[in-house]
Amino acid sequence: MAPQFTLFSHPVGPNGWKVAQVLCELGLEYETVMKEFGDGENGMKTPEYEKYNPNGRIPALIDHSANDLCIWESGAIIMYLVKKYDPEHKLYPASIEEQALVDTWFYFQMSGFGPYTGQAVWFKVLQGNKNVEAADRYVAEVHRMCKVVSGQLEREGSGWLVLGKCTIADLSFLQWVRFLYRLSIDIEKEYPLMYKWKEAMLAMEGVKKSTVGEVWA
The missing domain is CATH 3.40.30.10 (Glutaredoxin)
Known part of the structure; x- marks a missing residue:
C-alpha cells in the first residue's frame, strides 16, 4: 500500500x-x-x-x-x-487558550529562532566569516534567543516549553537546536536546560524513526 x-x-x-x-x-x-x-x-x-x-x-x-x-x-x-x-x-491541545500558548512558541521559532540561526550559519560558516559584522550580529541574536528559550524552560519547570508535555512548539525547535554546533555553541555547557530538552526529544520514538542521525551533532 x-x-x-x-x-x-x-x-x-x-x-x-x-x-x-x-x-x-x-x-x-x-x-x-x-x-x-x-x-x-x-x-x-x-x-x-x-x-x-x-x-x-x-x-x-x-x-x-x-x-x-x-x-x-x-x-x-x-x-x-x-x-x-x-x-x-x-502534539496540539484542544482548547483555544492552550493552543495560543503553543502557537506563541511555535511562531517564535519560525519568525525568530530559525531564520536568525540560518543567517548566522550563512554568514559565519558558509560565507567563511567574510562579513564579520553580520556574522557577529546574527550569532549574538542566536545567543539571545537561546537565553529566551532557556528562561522559559526554567519558568515552566517541566522540561518542555508549555503545558508540561512535548508539543509542536518543542519539536519545531529541535533540528535548529541541533544545528547550533555549526556556530561553535556548546549547548551542554552554555545552555544546559536546552541540552536536556534536546536530548528528551531525541529519545522520542517518532523522532528516532524520522531523523538521519549521522547528519547531526
Whole structure:
C-alpha cells in the first residue's frame, strides 16, 4: 500500500525534518523525496518542483488521501497535520487558550529562532566569516534567543516549553537546536536546560524513526 503522504525534503535542511518528526510522532505513513539546492536536475529551483512549492524551497507535502492536496511552508504543513490527524491532541491541545500558548512558541521559532540561526550559519560558516559584522550580529541574536528559550524552560519547570508535555512548539525547535554546533555553541555547557530538552526529544520514538542521525551533532 502506497504511503499517504509524499514529503519533499533535504538531507540537512532543518525544516523538512521538523515535518518528518511530526508525521512519525502521529504515526502517519509517508515517503520522502530528497531535493537538492539550486536549479540542477533534482533541484528546488526547477519548474517541476516549483509546481509543488512556487517559492522553490523545502518542505512541501502532498496528502494523497485529500485529492493530492499540496501544502508548503513547514509551519503551515505542521498545523495542517495536527488539526486533521491529531484527534487525541498528542502534539496540539484542544482548547483555544492552550493552543495560543503553543502557537506563541511555535511562531517564535519560525519568525525568530530559525531564520536568525540560518543567517548566522550563512554568514559565519558558509560565507567563511567574510562579513564579520553580520556574522557577529546574527550569532549574538542566536545567543539571545537561546537565553529566551532557556528562561522559559526554567519558568515552566517541566522540561518542555508549555503545558508540561512535548508539543509542536518543542519539536519545531529541535533540528535548529541541533544545528547550533555549526556556530561553535556548546549547548551542554552554555545552555544546559536546552541540552536536556534536546536530548528528551531525541529519545522520542517518532523522532528516532524520522531523523538521519549521522547528519547531526
